[in-house]
Amino acid sequence: MSKPEKLIENGIRLDGRKPDELRPIKIKVGVLNRADGSCYFEFGGNKVIAAVYGPREVHPRHMQKSTSAVVRYRYNMASFSVEERKRPGPDRRSIEVSKVSREALEPVIFQEYFPRSAIDIFVEVLQADAGTRTAGINAASLALADAGIPMKSLVSACAVGKVDDTLVLDLNKDEDNYGQADMPIAMTPDGKITLLQMDGHLTRDEFREGLEMAKSGCMAIAEMQKAALLEKYSGQIGGDAIE
Amino acid sequence: MAELRKDYIYNLMIKGEREDGRTFDQYREITIDTNVIEKAEGSARVKLGDTHLVVGVKIQPGTPFPDTPDQGVIITNLELIPLASPVFESGPPREDAIELARVVDRGIRESGAIDLSKLCVTPGEKVWMVFIDVHVLDDGGNIMDAASLGAIAALMTAKLPAKRFDLGEDSPVPIRDVPVAVTAVEVGGSIMFDPSLNEQSIAGTKLTVISNQDGCLSGMQKSGVHPLTTEQINYIVDNAIEKAKELRQKFLEI
Numbered sequence A: 001m002s003k004p005e006k007l008i009e010n011g012i013r014l015d016g017r018k019p020d021e022l023r024p025i026k027i028k029v030g031v032l033n034r035a036d037g038s039c040y041f042e043f044g045g046n047k048v049i050a051a052v053y054g055p056r057e058v059h060p061r062h063m064q065k066s067t068s069a070v071v072r073y074r075y076n077m078a079s080f081s082v083e084e085r086k087r088p089g090p091d092r093r094s095i096e097v098s099k100v101s102r103e104a105l106e107p108v109i110f111q112e113y114f115p116r117s118a119i120d121i122f123v124e125v126l127q128a129d130a131g132t133r134t135a136g137i138n139a140a141s142l143a144l145a146d147a148g149i150p151m152k153s154l155v156s157a158c159a160v161g162k163v164d165d166t167l168v169l170d171l172n173k174d175e176d177n178y179g180q181a182d183m184p185i186a187m188t189p190d191g192k193i194t195l196l197q198m199d200g201h202l203t204r205d206e207f208r209e210g211l212e213m214a215k216s217g218c219m220a221i222a223e224m225q226k227a228a229l230l231e232k233y234s235g236q237i238g239g240d241a242i243e
Numbered sequence B: 001m002a003e004l005r006k007d008y009i010y011n012l013m014i015k016g017e018r019e020d021g022r023t024f025d026q027y028r029e030i031t032i033d034t035n036v037i038e039k040a041e042g043s044a045r046v047k048l049g050d051t052h053l054v055v056g057v058k059i060q061p062g063t064p065f066p067d068t069p070d071q072g073v074i075i076t077n078l079e080l081i082p083l084a085s086p087v088f089e090s091g092p093p094r095e096d097a098i099e100l101a102r103v104v105d106r107g108i109r110e111s112g113a114i115d116l117s118k119l120c121v122t123p124g125e126k127v128w129m130v131f132i133d134v135h136v137l138d139d140g141g142n143i144m145d146a147a148s149l150g151a152i153a154a155l156m157t158a159k160l161p162a163k164r165f166d167l168g169e170d171s172p173v174p175i176r177d178v179p180v181a182v183t184a185v186e187v188g189g190s191i192m193f194d195p196s197l198n199e200q201s202i203a204g205t206k207l208t209v210i211s212n213q214d215g216c217l218s219g220m221q222k223s224g225v226h227p228l229t230t231e232q233i234n235y236i237v238d239n240a241i242e243k244a245k246e247l248r249q250k251f252l253e254i
Helices: A092-108 A132-146 A173-178 A204-233 B002-014 B095-110 B143-156 B197-202 B230-252
Strands: A025-029 A037-043 A046-057 A070-077 A117-127 A156-163 A166-169 A181-187 A193-202 B030-034 B042-048 B051-062 B073-079 B120-122 B126-138 B180-187 B190-193 B205-211 B217-224
Touching: A025 A132, A025 A204, A037 A132, A046 A132, A070 A092, A070 A132, A092 A117, A092 A132, A092 A193, A092 B095, A092 B217, A117 A132, A132 A156, A132 A181, A132 A204, A156 A173, A156 A193, A156 A204, A166 A204, A181 A204, A193 A204, A193 B095, A193 B230, A204 B230, B002 B180, B002 B197, B030 B143, B030 B230, B042 B143, B051 B143, B073 B095, B073 B143, B095 B126, B095 B143, B095 B180, B095 B205, B095 B217, B126 B143, B143 B180, B143 B205, B143 B230, B180 B197, B180 B217, B180 B230, B190 B230, B205 B230, B217 B230
Parallel strands: A070 A117, B073 B126
Antiparallel strands: A025 A037, A037 A046, A046 A117, A156 A166, A156 A181, A181 A193, A193 B217, B030 B042, B042 B051, B051 B126, B120 B126, B180 B190, B180 B205, B205 B217
């Protein structure tokens, strides 16, 4: 596809959203049987699935830490997830995404409860549509909760960007490709920022405004994450006993 | 050992001091020498305090990517070779080296520092490929900023070797902007710019802010496990933009 003439017309984006509107989100917690925790997350055209294994033994052994758990995060894109087939396996981009995503989640995990063990997070992008790392973090956060890993809070993530000189929340693929800036952000419900990346061109004021915009987006996602957890567990907590 | 060092730096920090006597927003001494490698099309040696690295730019003709047939190609690589630190190991680059390289690359690319359309020789067939290779020789902390300074300095002195490939006369690489990366770390709630090796090793988190000549941001990367507050981020961004203006003066001396 070539660059559309305008990405925003009369304040409405090409996919019909307002500048500060998120794409539709669908969440399902506990979708895999073998994993200790799992989550399926749809974020617009993104379809990602996260699995958590652990706390479990660390292999290779030399990676283990004597005072806390090691958290490992593998972000992987399926070869069929993008327009042009992606060569399978980790590339430089996915290694970087894995690193920043792991760091986005580590602060909320009580790692010191599990010395000499590993908490493994696997995120598989089945379909990519701009914003896969944020979708992955949202899914992984719920998969951790589903696995029963003690956490201080959930982590929610979304991106802010600039297209046609306007700040927009949650870029879609065209906006990502032809936009002027992209800034993925992850935060805890109390507003602490655990992931911040940016590329493109933003003025200082646009940056400040964008940060606030991302905050409101993350808060909205946090509510949906909570609802998805409740959907799975509210029936189980005491529910059976009462009947 | 790590705990002792952490206590030491932390206690200094509470008193508003740093181990080398700098203020929290002060950079270490910077020297940039260019054209240090004659075989490279452009090169720079950067010393930022104890950190020492060499950036070499090699340029050669190649085929463009199918989606950008009329634009040159930039490829950035950074190696943390075992010569530079006892903790670096040989083998394929690990995630920290990949992250550093990708952030340096982002600074050059996203700021539009190089006019890629001017690197096109024949659309769809032949373009200039610019390889930026960063060789860290001595790790004294804050490799990120040193590498970014070195990359743009090397590019500013680099020539397109047209004569060697029978493509006309040599010409300078078309530079449009001078992006400057400024890195700060958060240590026990305080923000310190240009972290030394010790400061970096105990820091909870690191934020790199890359800004352009017009004072706008072209790249950012948070690295490390501690979260940051909005106030801390805004503080770093504001200071980084000002700091970048100072550092950019260094290039007038080249």
